[in-house]
Amino acid sequence: MTRRFLILVAASGSAALLLGALGFQYIGGLPPCDLCIWQRWPHLAAVIIGGTALALPGRLLPLLGALAALTTSGVGLFHTGVERGWWEGPTTCTSGAVSGLTPEQLMEQIMAAPLVRCDEVAWELLGLSMASWNALAALALALVWLAAARAER
Template sequence: MTSRKTLILLAAGGSAALLLGALYFQVFENLPPCKLCIWQRWPHGAALIIAAAALATRGPALPLAGAVSALTTGAVGLYHTGVEREWWDGPSTCTSSQSITDMSPARAADLIMNMAIQRCDEVLWSFLGLSMASWNALASLAFALLWVAAARRSR
């Protein structure tokens, strides 16, 4: 039987891997994220914080919060998949962003004028016919199951 700690580490490790993968594609493959891509990242970050707290405590509450986090990013991924496949409309403003607070006004203006804008309904990368959003939705469902199993081991 897999321990609670192992299940939490697997779920959190999966979230970390997806975040690192997204950053890899953004930085090294020059694939700018759209608004929905960014929205999918936040719950993975929350899952990492939840995992750290869950490893230091007992009880099912934090693993269940991890499951909610995984289901949230999965739901956004599913929504994003629907936007990409034109099953429904997405947000009217889908652009990437970068902080300009530490830049000179000239550099900030140059960045804004030359910023890559990514639409939420365009697929920049796919594998086996599924986009990154689709893979995120599927992986996040698996992570949610790991979190629920960890919660069950907490009792």
């Protein structure tokens, strides 16, 4: 397989996983926790790297794509461990700065915000959560990125 084809597969795979996550959020009504969002950033990086790697020769960009895929896979594995109670996750999942709000506005904002916990599985298929599926898919994409780096020879 050609380098170009492998890069397209890897970058498109990350784009599909990212779009799937956004679909679950905006169409399926499943708001993400912090760990879910952390898994999205490397996919976005892989898409950008893929677009750049199509235009530039060399192994560096496919290797960076593999690193991005391995990063999101690692976060997904960590998130899976949090969901299964193997270890603790972050102490807070979502919070932001609070300033310039009256106590009533703050309470209204708190009551309107969905409670999203990193240690609860929001959706699963065949016994695996979204985080687990992301980890496995991203690991496969990392292998595609590595094949693209080897195809440079």
